[in-house]
Amino acid sequence: MAVGLSRRNAIKGLAAAAAASAASQLFGSAQAGSAAPLRAVSRVIEVNGKSAKVFGLIGPNGKPGLELKLGQRFKTGLVNDTGIETLIHWHGLTPPSAQDGVPMLSQPLLQPGARYDYDFANARSGTHWMHSHVGLQEQLLLAAPLIVRETDQPLWDEQEHVVMLHDFTFRDPAEILAELQGGGGGHAGHSMQGMDHSNMGAGGGMAMAAMLNDVVFNAYLANDRTLDDPEIVQIEKGGQLRLRIINAAAASNMWIDLGGLEGELIAVDGHAVYPVRGALFPLAIAQRADIRLKIPAGGGAFPVLFRPEGLAVRTGLLLATPGAEIVRIASEGGMAPAVDLSLERRLKAVAEIRTEPISRTEMVMLTGGAADYIWGLNGKSSMQEALFTVKPGERIEIMLHNMTGMAHPMHLHGHYFKVTAIGGARFDGALRDTVLVPPMQTVTIQFDADNPGTWAFHCHHLYHMNSGMMAAIAYTSAA
Numbered sequence: 345m346a347v348g349l350s351r352r353n354a355i356k357g358l359a360a361a362a363a364a365s366a367a368s369q370l371f372g373s374a375q376a377g378s379a380a381p382l383r384a385v386s387r388v389i390e391v392n393g394k395s396a397k398v399f400g401l402i403g404p405n406g407k408p409g410l411e412l413k414l415g416q417r418f419k420t421g422l423v424n425d426t427g428i429e430t431l432i433h434w435h436g437l438t439p440p441s442a443q444d445g446v447p448m449l450s451q452p453l454l455q456p457g458a459r460y461d462y463d464f465a466n467a468r469s470g471t472h473w474m475h476s477h478v479g480l481q482e483q484l485l486l487a488a489p490l491i492v493r494e495t496d497q498p499l500w501d502e503q504e505h506v507v508m509l510h511d512f513t514f515r516d517p518a519e520i521l522a523e524l525q526g527g528g529g530g531h532a533g534h535s536m537q538g539m540d541h542s543n544m545g546a547g548g549g550m551a552m553a554a555m556l557n558d559v560v561f562n563a564y565l566a567n568d569r570t571l572d573d574p575e576i577v578q579i580e581k582g583g584q585l586r587l588r589i590i591n592a593a594a595a596s597n598m599w600i601d602l603g604g605l606e607g608e609l610i611a612v613d614g615h616a617v618y619p620v621r622g623a624l625f626p627l628a629i630a631q632r633a634d635i636r637l638k639i640p641a642g643g644g645a646f647p648v649l650f651r652p653e654g655l656a657v658r659t660g661l662l663l664a665t666p667g668a669e670i671v672r673i674a675s676e677g678g679m680a681p682a683v684d685l686s687l688e689r690r691l692k693a694v695a696e697i698r699t700e701p702i703s704r705t706e707m708v709m710l711t712g713g714a715a716d717y718i719w720g721l722n723g724k725s726s727m728q729e730a731l732f733t734v735k736p737g738e739r740i741e742i743m744l745h746n747m748t749g750m751a752h753p754m755h756l757h758g759h760y761f762k763v764t765a766i767g768g769a770r771f772d773g774a775l776r777d778t779v780l781v782p783p784m785q786t787v788t789i790q791f792d793a794d795n796p797g798t799w800a801f802h803c804h805h806l807y808h809m810n811s812g813m814m815a816a817i818a819y820t821s822a823a
């Protein structure tokens with residue numbers, strides 16, 4: 345990691361002097377570590393013309409989440425003003441296990457009105473996020489960006505914008521989960537209710553087909569807004585923009601659609617990759633993508649769309665140069681295909697990691713998903729029993745075999761990993777903390793056991809996680 349970062353900085357540093365004076369007003373407010381705490385709050389937003397009570401996390405500068413600089417300690421208070429018990433996970437950072445924000449593994453739930461203080465060394469830059477790891481609170485938008493910049497000012501002459509994506513329901517998420525787990529034939533039955541939004545097609549084979557969405561949502565949000573009233577980001581003609589996109593949806597894998605523009609994907613899950621050009625990029629649940637794009641010199645208004653797989657709906661925002669005509673974009677249109685691994689196999693991390701041989705390979709079967717909606721890892725549906733144990737210093741390979749009909753975005757806490765194979769094909773892939781394993785496919789990852797503790801390893805689809813697809817990986821002391 346350190347090697348890769350310094351190399352990356354050396355490359356980027358060539359442009360630093362020229363760009364140092366630009367866009368400084370955007371980056372003058374990194375305040376993590378200041379006295380004002382992060383606050384978990386309850387708030388009201390408007391969706392489709394109706395108001396909805398949700399949660400949020402407000403940082404010391406009054407904006408959602410936290411911004412800090414690489415090398416700065418992660419040091420913040422967390423005050424619980426939600427009125428309910430909660431606990432916040434720092435997704436993408438690798439804190440000591442006691443500060444990881446997972447109930448049962450890290451610390452007791454934070455009571456209403458109470459405060460926790462977090463303080464740990466942070467060596468992870470990039471686009472990350474924070475979210476409740478309690479029950480179904482993430483579905484109620486208890487999440488926010490967590491951005492760690494490598495420098496105070498961008499090394500390129502560019503503007504920056506953070507986009508957080510959510511799937512939204514007016515229903516009580518507990519009711520949705522109960523319906524999935526118990527109601528008439530499980531999730532297959534539930535998806536029938538969403539036929540108008542489903543690409544499963546008509547016919548008796550539907551329940552047997554791979555399923556893309558098992559929850560029907562009322563809206564998809566980009567920074568809390570729909571396309572009926574989208575965020576409009578002002579940008580100069582010919583300007584360069586870095587989008588930091590976070591898929592904070594509870595249960596929706598998405599496509600990033602740059603419309604008429606092309607961009608360069610430069611980082612995934614906060615880790616730099618060799619740039620990949622394109623207009624369409626997949627973004628599984630909990631993953632992040634940093635995309636750099638250039639606005640045409642002639643200016644105009646340019647939609648950036650986010651399209652949940654298997655549906656003909658979308659959310660998004662507009663990039664607009666001064667004086668550009670703003671045109672309304674419909675929330676419906678264009679069926680999005682299933683998110684797959686075609687991009688994943690093209691990604692290559694900029695950072696080098698250790699090349700020592702792996703200590704051993706662990707097989708993990710992703711299981712369940714029958715009519716009872718019980719999901720699991722290796723057939724277990726409990727965090728109480730460790731999936732496997734590791735010793736400090738080991739280099740572990742995990743082969744994730746998806747035996748189910750749905751894709752699972754698998755997230756490892758406390759570590760990051762390298763994607764090293766899809767099916768039988770080895771490659772030198774991206775560094776990530778969340779990887780999508782599509783139905784009946786195998787994805788192989790490797791990680792260094794360098795952060796002792798007991799760590800959650802789970803599917804980030806909130807309803808799968810809450811139905812058993814969550815386990816722990818435990819450290820034993822070195823023999």
Ligand SMILES: [Cu+2]
Binds near residue numbers: 751752753804808
């Ligand atoms: Cu899953």
